[in-house]
Amino acid sequence: MTETQVVTYGEALGQAYREEMLRDENVYLIGEDVGRWGSLYRSSKGLLAQFGPKRVKDAPLSEAAIAGCAVGSAAMGMRPIAEIMYIDFITIAMDQIVNHAAKWYQLSNGKVKMPIVFRTQGGAGRRNSSQHSQSLENWFVNIPGLVVVMPSSPYEIKGLLKSAVRDNNPVMFIEHKSLYFAKEEIPIEEYLIPLGVANVKREGSDVTVIATSWMVSFAINAAEQLQKEGISCEVIDPRTLWPLDKETILRSVEKTKHCVVVTEAPAEGGWSAEAAAVVFEGCFQLLKKPVTRVTGMRTGIPYGSVLEMQVIPNEEKIVKAIRNLLNK
């Protein structure tokens, strides 16, 4: 029996940092207040004292410089973890990520690798309104050259971050601000979770619910509620948005013949449409009904907990969508 510990999402992240920084001296952390504060949600607390300012770099409030530093130093053999405090601020760093990090491996004929983790966090739930609550992951899924990861729990974040640090691609590691204090029992001994592999969070036979990030917990709660009515939901967390584990998704939908995709990001032009297309392309004939989506609304995230929770998916909306899909 594996020994376990109960940790928060933020603590699990801190453990992953520490383990990877001890393992490889080329791994370093750069971002706004990652050292003195130990990052906004304290995930890098204690690292400055342990590793010193060369390995834990408090950067000026300059997202383009932080991302540019990550790209330049990665080209010279380092393995940066660059933190962009809110995904909303990544707009300032987009040039470095899209035009450089994502292009240099190809432009150098495969000679210059970009082992960078761009860590950031998005989403609603902390009453921060429209410039501190967005779900912008879709932008990165559309850029060839980037890997996009969204960890949904403490167990996931630790294993996925460790794999992201070891990967030689630029990885967009998009956390969720409403998950930092979520707790989970995780193994004490070291473990890794491979990138590009989905997790079947809950097995079921009537409908496949594909949910990302914070939405995974809403989907599981909805599934548990429906279980009482005799509806059996399979919940899949893709964990990596690109490359997408199509096999796990299709295997599930081939069994359930129904599919709902749940994302906090708006539907239009988004990954939720990509996931739906994968299902249509892969098992159209087996589907009993078209794929349904439950997504964030096409609006700015409003101020305050009452309104913000009304414009993103919740258990009730997911339950309703599943009932409609199954005519129940």
Added chain:
Amino acid sequence: MNTVTQLTLYNKMVLLRHFDDMCRKLKMEDLIWSGYHPYTGQEAVAAGCCSQLKQDDCLLGNHRSHCHAVAKGTSVRAMLAEMMGRQSGVSGGLGGAMQFIHAENNLFCGSIVGSNIPLAAGMGMAFKDQQSHRVVMCMFGDGGSNTGSFHEGLNLAALWKLPVIYILENNQFAEAMPVAESVACSPLSKRARSYDLEEITVDGNDVVAVYNAVARAISKARAGEGTSLIEVLTYRIRGHYMGDPEETYRTKEEVDKWKEKDPIKLCRSQLLANGVAANELDEMESMIVKELHEDKSWVLQQPFATFEQAVRHVWIPLEQ
């Protein structure tokens, strides 16, 4: 400067002038496909700055960097091949004239103006942390100095005393925008002051002046004494691209006035005054031209980049 060094710089400038002329013709023949940005008149900058770097030093260029690349030691053949979409180009023919990476020569050029400034800081940071004596040089123009990246990158490099030499190649125009109408201060090197760096402006058409200023900055960076910003004042003799509507932003008289300050002419007259024979210079020039033609013929025989290349190296498949 001793005559031997100056002669080397002169020959480098002559090579760059003929190389650039050749590229313009290749662009007119549609053998270079992308936007092509002529370098005529700015040769003292590439020769005086980039040729001082060692192979393991980094050079970050921009959309007008084919001459920077050659001055840093990338071969004419590899550069021409890149611009003509051939497999033997530095980026395998996938980058073209505006963006390319020559990994073996630590050369990184991109067409997003200003974004190489933070990238250079990152490389400098790596060298500092690795306790190496490698340095980074970053070439950008008056236009690049108006980007947010300039200020973010320069602040960080200066703050952390990184071994980076920033070369502000002021050629008087950002496309059609004259520098006096686009930058709130003059000279542009004043911007260095806000980052507590020395304010340095040199005559960018005087290769000796450029060389000496840059040599000092490189020694400083290698010795761990931090970042420099050098403004080199020069002039873009040709359009932003070939055939741009020049009459919308400058007069022929203005261009003619700058042609008199041609960096190659100036250097030649200094060499002649120091006793170098004119026929010696001319012989070197003919050899350079002959070799350039051989390079061109060689490149014309090279295969184009392939579809297989175009979809390779997009990313590294995950290790499961």
